Amino acid sequence: MSRFLKVQCDCGAQQIVFGDAKSEVTCQKCGNTLVGPSGGRANIHCRILEVLG
Ligand SMILES: [Zn+2]
Numbered sequence: 001m002s003r004f005l006k007v008q009c010d011c012g013a014q015q016i017v018f019g020d021a022k023s024e025v026t027c028q029k030c031g032n033t034l035v036g037p038s039g040g041r042a043n044i045h046c047r048i049l050e051v052l053g
Helices: none
Strands: 004-008 014-018 033-038 041-044 047-052
Touching (some): 014 033
Antiparallel strands (some): 004 014, 033 041
């Protein structure tokens, strides 16, 4: 899986993240962890609104 995901944080902020993120991605608004690495595959902690590509 190598694609971008449009996700929404619990705070309502929307953000584009890489589906295979190797590092932690945090919400730009509240700092909540959106994506964390898990055994080489991204672990999505938030709601996925849309899969891009
Ligand atoms: Zn947030």
